[in-house]
Amino acid sequence: MPKRIVSVSIGSSKRNSKAELSIEGLPDTFVLERIGTDGSWEKAIELVRELDGKVDAFGLGGADLYVWAGKRRYTFRDSARMAAAAKQSPMVDGSGLKHTLERNAVRVLEPQIHWKGKKVLIPSALDRFGLAEAMSEAGAEVIYGDFIYGLGLPFPIRQLPVLRLWAYILMPIITQLPFKWLYPTGEKQEKQVLDWRQRYFRWADVIAGDWHFMRRYMPPDMQGKVILTNTTTEEDLEFMRSRGIKTLITTTPRIAGRSFGTNVMEAFIVALAGKYPLSEQEYLGYIEKLGLKPQITELS
Structure with missing residues (x-):
């Protein structure tokens, strides 16, 4: 069974996508999915409750759970309600x-x-x-x-x-x-x-x-x-x-014609690691291991 990562997004459902990812050297395949709720926090919370425990990790998309200033971390109230609905599967917003x-x-x-x-x-x-x-x-x-x-x-x-x-x-x-x-x-x-x-x-x-x-x-x-x-x-x-x-x-x-958000990629790394939270050094280790580098596209 592939590992499943779902980004539940407050953003537009027009940007929904799904892709399967296999990386050389890794035994597992991964399904990355993005589901938008068109601005509805209640739909997002309901979806998280429905999928909790059935996915390896959640991404929180279209909003931030945390923002940082220096060493201080601040939590958004709306996003915290959504994150609280995930009791079994870890949820990340990409900030790490x-x-x-x-x-x-x-x-x-x-x-x-x-x-x-x-x-x-x-x-x-x-x-x-x-x-x-x-x-x-x-x-x-x-x-x-x-x-x-x-x-x-x-x-x-x-x-x-x-x-x-x-x-x-x-x-x-x-x-x-x-x-x-x-x-x-x-x-x-x-x-x-x-x-x-x-x-x-x-x-x-x-x-x-x-x-x-x-x-x-x-x-x-x-x-x-x-x-x-x-x-x-x-x-x-x-x-x-x-x-x-x-x-x-x-x-x-x-991947499959689009670049996924940092919340999806962080959830992917968490699913790959099989644990959460991860330290900054652990994130850097996976970035190097997976070869995550900036991709440059010349448009004109």
Whole structure:
């Protein structure tokens, strides 16, 4: 029997997919599945209860369970309700893998990208604090867009310590708010918002992080830009080509025509390891063992 990994996502059901994966040197095959509930937390919780104990690991998709700022971890109230429904099968949201995989991707990409002085926009840095730290350490000129894209406030943050300070102040409050106030869920993931926030995309050489934030606020002309993200479908690639994006870099491998989210890949590693939680060093060990490296696709 193959090991089964299911990502239960608050996102759109239009992005549902299923793929079987065999990796040379591993005895097991894996079925990776993504099921969207179109923004319904109640459907997601019901689905988790139904599948609990029947899958080897759950991914929590379309939302975060945890976000990090420095060494502090904050838990979203809505996501915690969903995670609590998994009594037997472990549930992960990708945050453990983001912290290691995406940080490692910045280092691996240095010979091609040369980060020092590159203008990088991270629309939601608290969702990917490891990526944010790695960009800063690599010498990129970064705008952290959490106020701009998460809260709709025209305050670009350009220094990592400032982002960390605001996180310490605001995250205990923000994580108690309905998640849909902070992040596009369900049908909202398909809608575009063309307003003042486009200017930061025009400023940047590279836009890095969450694809749904990018797609929602991306201007029509993205000629020559580089996108660094993870979850993309063939439809997303066509969308990028229509905008003139030069290069797509995904931090997770493309399987059956799409790159799966970090929550799916983290659940895959947990199922492979047969235990949870895993340490940062254990994640890094599996990243190396599986050969998880950034995949570069030239679009134009």
